[in-house]
Amino acid sequence: MEWVNAIIQGLLTGGLYALFACGLSLMFGVMKVINLAHGDLAVVAAYLALGVVAITHVPTVWSFVLVVPIFGALGYVLQRTLLQSALNRSVLTTLLVTFGLSVVIENGLQQFLSANSKSLNIGSLVSDSFSIGSQITIAYLDLVILAVAVVILLGLQYFLSASRNGRMIRAVADDREAAQLSGIDYRHVFGIAAAIAFGTVALAGIAFGMYTQFDPTTGSSQLLLYAFEAVVIGGLGSLWGTLAGGILLGVAQQIGAQFHAADQILAGQLLFLAILVLRPRGITSRRELA
């Protein structure tokens, strides 16, 4: 029964990982670069949510209403300025610039907001749960986060396949030159993709902040690697693969934790390496998302 519980808990956290991963996956699919500051951005969003709550006194749960649009705008602006300049140089430059950004963000947070752990206080909501049988307890928060992740991924899938902007994103991702020839300004499309990616990472960061504690180093030491592992396990550029990857990562971590508390992260990473060896294109090597 413990094992069943571990798998269920893993499945629930997997939704959070998928939420982290979809922004990374989208930016990779469209711009062909990996944003090494992805995890740190999630932490910034969590801190921003703290700030929003402190200033406006909205309930913490609703802080995302303000934080997500702010992050979307930030993503568009950052992509059109700094990241586009880096992209104009080379993919290598973009990697180095996002790594630099990650270090700057992490140390900036430590400088201005201290290195202490924080969390987004949602009162008793964090511990409210229901039980199945005697062994399995499911927290409402976990369930809500998983549901949000599924809804976001569904929405993103629908947006990419049905909307005009989504079609432009897919066109640019498929063949940038051809898209440009058809009159698409790829820079604007990159901006939209970054805005969506930043919005989802903000949501993920806030969810993470409600779920557990965070500090300035959480982003690079945990979140970036989890997001990346979920993307690779699930398969490059497939949104459903990303959800599956996040869930598999969560389950692997919970199963690892059954052996030894310290094995939790290691188990996820070993699964990632195993997938890299056995199925380098991920478990769902179907057609590309984008």
Add this chain to the structure above:
Amino acid sequence: MSSVGQQAERAEGPDLPAASSQPAAGQRVTRSRRSALWAGIAAIVAVAVLAYLPYAVYSGTTNLLVDFFQLLIMASMWNLLAGYAGLVSVGQQAFIGLGAYFVVLFANHGISPFTAIPLATVLAGVVGLPVWWLVSRLRSGYFAITMWVIASVCMLIISQISSLGSGTGIALSGLTPNPTLLSADTYWATLAVTVLAIAAIYGLLRSRLGLVLTAIRDDETGARSIGGRVGSVQRLVFLVAAVGCGAAGALYAISQQFIVPTAAFSVTFSAEMIFITIIGGIGTIEGPIIGTVVFFVLQQTLSQDGTWYWIILGLVAIAVAIWAPRGIWGLITDRTGIKLFPVGYYLWPAGDDGRGRSRFALPKRDRQPTA
């Protein structure tokens, strides 16, 4: 050759004088100009002076230099990887940490830490082989983060080995109790590894493989298309960098005397290597040297405020990467034409002995009557 007397280091199309092909009648190809001769002499003198230092200064100074040289080794290795082979890694701390823990492992079995340096270095290279097999098919960002994951895996595994001190760290045994002797020995070992590392990189880049590496640096697809064996050269560079970082890690263990997994496998090492190389000038041997000097001076002046120091360094590195991608050394060499470690080829026109002529002089060919 359009740029007579200038260095044809950038591999641009068919102009490149390959090592085996003969230059046209009367023309000469050299590997260096005068500045390199002076640099060579200066380097020998500098190494001799540096080797004498423990007799002349207090150990506080040599201990600082030990840190400096360790940074220089790491940055030079990262520069070789990213600057030449196009492999941006954010996980070289895997080999640094492993090098450090291999020394601990040998010391636990009664082998002197200094004897353990070459052993740990070789072992780091041995570990590098399967790691390369794993990551060789990955490109750019995937390669970078996968290396990071591998470093994290190494750290988590070592944190669980109780004979290596688990997660709380372990003191290195087998070092001499005499502090003066210990810091002098550490310094000499570090200096020796530094000289070997830079000489190895220089030798590699001047060899035939260096030509392929320079071509990869300028355009990987182009290098492939003209028949460069990109894969095997990248493997070689990856292993050299693994060995070099392993050696730096072994020295790190000896100079720290107490190592903790989170510090030995810290991504801060990557940040240091990357920022030093970018600011100094990526894709040149001189760049990491200049970068380490800048980094070190900044570190010593801003050491009271670690976070500000990293913020400033990160912003500078971002700015340099975007707006001055050849770094400080690129700016210097653009203005003066100086190359301290020339790895390319110079083509001199007939009658020009390649010495004592300014590169701004008219090519002689222009002054000779044409038949």
